Amino acid sequence: MSVHTEWLSGDLSAIPCDQPKITVTPSNTRLGSIRCFEFHWIQAVPKVGGRTIKAFYDLETGRLDIVEDLLGIGTSDIHGIECVQVQRIIYRAEHAWRPEIDDLYCKMTSDQSEMLAVQLHGQRLQTFKDEDFMMNWGGVSGHDITDDGRFLIQPDGSYRLASGKGGLGAGTWMVTIGERTFLCLRAVEPVVDEREEIGESFIDQASGRTILYRQYRGRQIRYVESQDPLERNPDERFPNNRRIIINDCVFIQSNCTGRAHDMITATSLGLSF
Numbered sequence: 001m002s003v004h005t006e007w008l009s010g011d012l013s014a015i016p017c018d019q020p021k022i023t024v025t026p027s028n029t030r031l032g033s034i035r036c037f038e039f040h041w042i043q044a045v046p047k048v049g050g051r052t053i054k055a056f057y058d059l060e061t062g063r064l065d066i067v068e069d070l071l072g073i074g075t076s077d078i079h080g081i082e083c084v085q086v087q088r089i090i091y092r093a094e095h096a097w098r099p100e101i102d103d104l105y106c107k108m109t110s111d112q113s114e115m116l117a118v119q120l121h122g123q124r125l126q127t128f129k130d131e132d133f134m135m136n137w138g139g140v141s142g143h144d145i146t147d148d149g150r151f152l153i154q155p156d157g158s159y160r161l162a163s164g165k166g167g168l169g170a171g172t173w174m175v176t177i178g179e180r181t182f183l184c185l186r187a188v189e190p191v192v193d194e195r196e197e198i199g200e201s202f203i204d205q206a207s208g209r210t211i212l213y214r215q216y217r218g219r220q221i222r223y224v225e226s227q228d229p230l231e232r233n234p235d236e237r238f239p240n241n242r243r244i245i246i247n248d249c250v251f252i253q254s255n256c257t258g259r260a261h262d263m264i265t266a267t268s269l270g271l272s273f
Helices: 010-014
Strands: 022-026 033-035 051-058 064-078 081-092 099-108 112-120 140-142 144-146 151-153 159-161 169-177 180-188 197-204 210-218 243-246 249-253 261-265
Touching: 064 099, 081 112, 151 169, 159 243, 169 210, 180 210, 197 243
Parallel strands: none
Antiparallel strands: 022 169, 033 144, 051 064, 051 261, 064 081, 081 099, 099 112, 112 140, 151 159, 169 180, 180 197, 197 210, 210 249, 210 261, 243 249
16 A cells, blocks of 8 residues: 555655565675765765655554655755755654655765755754754764674673774674565664664665664653653653663664654665656
């Protein structure tokens, strides 16, 4: 079943309403590095014409909850630095699928991408010169995602971070979405603070594109009343959700919406644009 074309027309109408079956299993194949031109954790491709379509499925209902369409629409200039303007159109079920538009301004070189500015819903432009921008949006995404042994798997399935390593790679995995299977390098943010959130991406070897993305919240983060009337932490709110444990810090699959999602992309659905 596909989304009704009254709110998503053309290419986007092919996105299924119900989440395809997803299985993730470890692979004996070792992928040491993958070249990925997406901006980490946002999956935007900062070049004119670069497009990413993302479908977020509610983990509890299995229903399509959010669709994001990101497209590099042209060049721009932020504080004298030439960059690419990526327009992000967001459709949310809870907002009756009315489009919301954000603009992201990214600089890409041969080795890395950098976020320079964002403008959310037409509000004030925030740039890298603003306080807290680097914490919320900044940073540099290297195009080479490497597995250099930083994430050391323990017998209980948790991880210890090896000293002197800097890669984001955490093993090679086979990811099946519907009838399509991908050999992927798993990338995880190496955070060891339960007051933070982390991202987990499965990046396809063949295309260098994200296939599956999940967010996790540290168990010390409590939801506010608007997110959860009981103001629980994610461990209490989602006792059966997936967990990632890094250096004894526990992160539970969930996000700032008060829900949890599996995000898959047009690549994983076999859609091309």
